[in-house]
Amino acid sequence: MKRILFLPMGLAIVLSGSLMAATLGASAHGALAGSPLVLGPAKMATESTYQGYYDSHKDTYLLTDTSNKAQASAWHVNFAPVLAKIHGQPAQYFVQGKAAAGQIAVFGSEPPAADYSPLWAEIVVKWKAGAKVVLLKSDNQILALAKSGKLTDKPNGIILNAPITKVGK
Numbered sequence: 381m382k383r384i385l386f387l388p389m390g391l392a393i394v395l396s397g398s399l400m401a402a403t404l405g406a407s408a409h410g411a412l413a414g415s416p417l418v419l420g421p422a423k424m425a426t427e428s429t430y431q432g433y434y435d436s437h438k439d440t441y442l443l444t445d446t447s448n449k450a451q452a453s454a455w456h457v458n459f460a461p462v463l464a465k466i467h468g469q470p471a472q473y474f475v476q477g478k479a480a481a482g483q484i485a486v487f488g489s490e491p492p493a494a495d496y497s498p499l500w501a502e503i504v505v506k507w508k509a510g511a512k513v514v515l516l517k518s519d520n521q522i523l524a525l526a527k528s529g530k531l532t533d534k535p536n537g538i539i540l541n542a543p544i545t546k547v548g549k
Contacts, residue, residue, distance in 0.1 A: 427442055428442075428443075429441065429442055429545065430442075430443060430484070430485070430542075431484055431485075431548075432472065432484055432485035432486060432487050432544075433484060433485070433486045433487065433516070433517040433518065434486070434487040434488075434489070434490045434518070434519075434547075434548075435490075435517075435518050435520075436517040436518055437547075437548035437549055438484075438548040439487060439490055439544045439546065439547050439548050440544065440545050440546035440548070441487075441542045441543060441544045441545060442542060442543055442545055443455065443457055443540065443541075443542045444457055444458060444541045444542070444543075445457055445458040445459075445460040445463060445540070445541035446458070446459065446460065446463070446538060446539070446540050446541070447459075447460060447461060447462075447463035447464035447537075447538050447539040447540075448464075448538045449461075451538060458541075460541065463499065463539040463540075463541065464537065464538075464539060466499060466539050469497050469499045469500055469501045469539060470487070470488040470489040470495055470496065470497055470500060470501070471487075471488035471500065471501050471503045471519060471535075472485055472486070472487055472488065472500035472501070472502055472503065472540060472542065473485060473486040473487075473488070473503045473504075473505050473516070473519065473522055473533065474502060474503070474504060474505065475505045475506070475507075475516065476504050476505065476506050477506050477507065478507050478513055479507075479513065480513050480514055480515040480516070481515075482515060483515060483516060486505075486516050486517065486518065486519055486522060487500075487519065487544070488500075488519040490544055490547050491544055491547060496544075498541055498542065498543035498544070499539055499540065499541055500539065500540045500541075500542055501535055501538075501539060502535070502536055502537075502538040502539070502540055503533050503534065503535050503536070504533070504534050504535075504536050505522060505531055505532070505533050506531060506532050506534075507530065507531045508529065508530055508531055508532065511525075511530040511531060512530075
């Protein structure tokens with residue numbers, strides 16, 4: 381079983397097995413020992429996690445907030461309208477319509493890249509009629525296919541708070 385330890389400023393740590401036991405003991409009275417911030421005791425929570433591709437490997441992420449009220453209701457996450465005012469975030473691509481088997485979201489960055497942020501600009505990807513549908517596993521692949529006219533990638537104005545909690549290999 382995986383547990384998630386939530387820290388200040390939207391950070392989260394996913395724990396499992398013996399690492400979970402060791403970390404729980406070490407952080408029972410606060411997650412940032414020696415920090416001037418008073419956090420109170422850490423509590424464990426179980427949250428749904430998802431996977432998305434980045435450069436052909438799968439990263440794990442949480443989805444906590446969206447700037448779109450209807451999406452927040454449909455996905456059972458927080459509606460955070462202030463997110464809509466944030467610009468310049470990396471892209472998170474979602475295929476709409478026909479898709480390859482096993483298609484999941486695709487990230488435009490991941491930690492520890494300089495352009496990584498837990499906030500994402502949602503981009504809708506749609507295959508054009510007659511295009512051969514393939515599994516999309518990288519933002520560069522999506523951009524190249526869009527440039528060649530095989531699909532479209534359009535921002536829809538929605539900003540997500542979806543921190544990557546585990547970088548895959």
